[in-house]
Amino acid sequence: MSLPPLAVRPTDVLVVIDPQVDFCPGGALAVAGGDEIMPLVNEIARRFEHVVITQDWHPRDQISFASNHPGAEPFSVVEVAYGPQTLWPDHCVQGTPGAGLHPALDIPHAELILRKGYNPGVDSYSAFFENDKATATGLSGYLRQRGFERCVFVGLALDFCVRYSAQDAIAEGFEAVVIPEACRAIDLDGSAAATFAAFERHGVVLAAP
Template structure:
């Protein structure tokens, strides 16, 4: 039993630089890998994303004189958290975690590839106008519901889930298949924003039980 043709598992940024010891480590980020591997087995349709920045990207603190990582800066499109250099195109840090095992993933969306614009979201860049093309792809594939997992809960996963909703998809966060950075209350704020937008929450156990019972529907919230 798998989740149906209208469902897609969206695996956000399971990349080396976001793992413990990586350039922009998410605490316990590696713990999502086995959870996602299990979940992927019950989804016929899986899409992956990779944060994929050119060297000197605008989201890097090193690109701004006198700035330190985790400060914010005002860029032409708005406020931007400045990060340590991470996920530079075609570097080992940008590679997917070696233990991520999703051979049937159909599409890899690379985001943040415009030098001057960040993209937490898999759908819409941080200027909030430039599309990645994912919404159109999912629509053409007949997808109606997106299950969001990966790193980090309060940035790229949350923004992707919010933009999935804004694009007209149902969106579900799989809590234990995500880990957070939690910078200045960002995790609490993310959950508030997600709830307000109608994004549902579930767990991998509930999803797997739904698949096993041939009744793959879900969360209560």
């Protein structure tokens, strides 16, 4: 797709979603080509004065792990208290190497690393809300107090954590831009196409780096 190039504004914040070892080839929940985006993410980040990084940070008894549902297979869907939940291989477990930021990531001026998914009873895709759509991470308040108006999203995975972060940014009153070239998708049962359709519905803007 041909997209307009991103013009960075003073009130922008770059939000780098889950650039972690477990989401890259060789990791527990590898996204194809996940490691390939890191040089571009670094390059984009150098154009931003303000950067936030999110980090999946799961306890071993996380409700979204298939291993915690006897007989369930990874990538199946179960009904939990807050609705349908996709089950994943154990990944980004607190304190493990896989939960670490990818070694090729080089953004020393990042101002905030926000950990999410640490509640064992609720998974968290979005940087703004856990999957119950009610429990806030506090990111909205942080961004408002800092005076940011637009969130620019890159990272992993496009069709889950990037998607819901961008949608929630719009819902919270921020503008949202996604740079697809600096993302990679899992594409589970057509989730990549569904993501682009959702971006159009919600008013998420797509841009080239």
